[in-house]
Amino acid sequence: MLSLGQVFERQYPYLQTLKGQAEQNRMSNEGMFMLLRSFSLLAMGIGIIGIVNNLVVGFIQRQRVFAMMRSIGMDKRQLTVMLMLESLTGGIVGGLIGSGSGLLLLYGCASLLQTIDLPVRLTVHPDQIVAMVVGGTVIMLLASLSPIMKGTKMKLVESLKYE
Numbered sequence: 001m002l003s004l005g006q007v008f009e010r011q012y013p014y015l016q017t018l019k020g021q022a023e024q025n026r027m028s029n030e031g032m033f034m035l036l037r038s039f040s041l042l043a044m045g046i047g048i049i050g051i052v053n054n055l056v057v058g059f060i061q062r063q064r065v066f067a068m069m070r071s072i073g074m075d076k077r078q079l080t081v082m083l084m085l086e087s088l089t090g091g092i093v094g095g096l097i098g099s100g101s102g103l104l105l106l107y108g109c110a111s112l113l114q115t116i117d118l119p120v121r122l123t124v125h126p127d128q129i130v131a132m133v134v135g136g137t138v139i140m141l142l143a144s145l146s147p148i149m150k151g152t153k154m155k156l157v158e159s160l161k162y163e
Contacts, residue, residue, distance in 0.1 A: 029120070048139055048143070051139060051140060051143045052143045052146065055087065055143050055144055055146070055147050056146060056147060058147070059083075059147035059150060059151065063154065066079060066151055066154070067154065067156050070154075070156055071156050076151070076152045079148075079151050079152070080148050080151070080152060083144055083147060083148050083151060084141065084144060084148065086144070087140045087141050087143070087144035088137060088140070088141060090140050091136050091137030091138070091139065091140030091141060092133065092136075092137050094136050094140065095132055095133035095134070095135070095136030095137055096133055098132065098136060099129050099132040099133055099136075102124075102132070103124060103129070106122050106124060109122060110122040
């Protein structure tokens with residue numbers, strides 16, 4: 001008994017089983033999601049650079065204010081605590097807003113995919129949301145180390161003259 005592939009071998013037909021089609025579809029989806037993950041990592045890297053930049057520029061703009069606070073009695077430890085608390089609250093608020101807007105986008109994309117009948121399920125585990133908030137806070141705290149180091153080493157007279 002001859003198979004269909006043998007009967008039509010001179011016509012070069014494209015034959016593929018359902019199992020092969022499903023495997024090819026899975027590999028295609030995997031490649032697409034890998035590309036999306038790499039874009040997400042790139043955006044996260046750009047965001048981290050932006051956070052560090054904003055903290056450093058904010059410190060430079062407020063350098064004279066910090067010098068005045070130090071000249072009227074604030075010590076280096078209080079300045080460090082103030083900058084750490086500022087970055088801690090910024091990290092928590094940023095992490096909450098970022099994860100909330102990410103969830104809204106995820107649910108929007110999930111409903112769009114459902115509308116066009118694509119069988120892709122998008123879900124986020126609650127542990128991932130906690131990890132996003134904690135990650136944002138840790139990144140903000142680490143980014144604040146540079147302004148804190150500059151704040152502890154700043155010279156009061158030079159900083160008060162700074163315009």
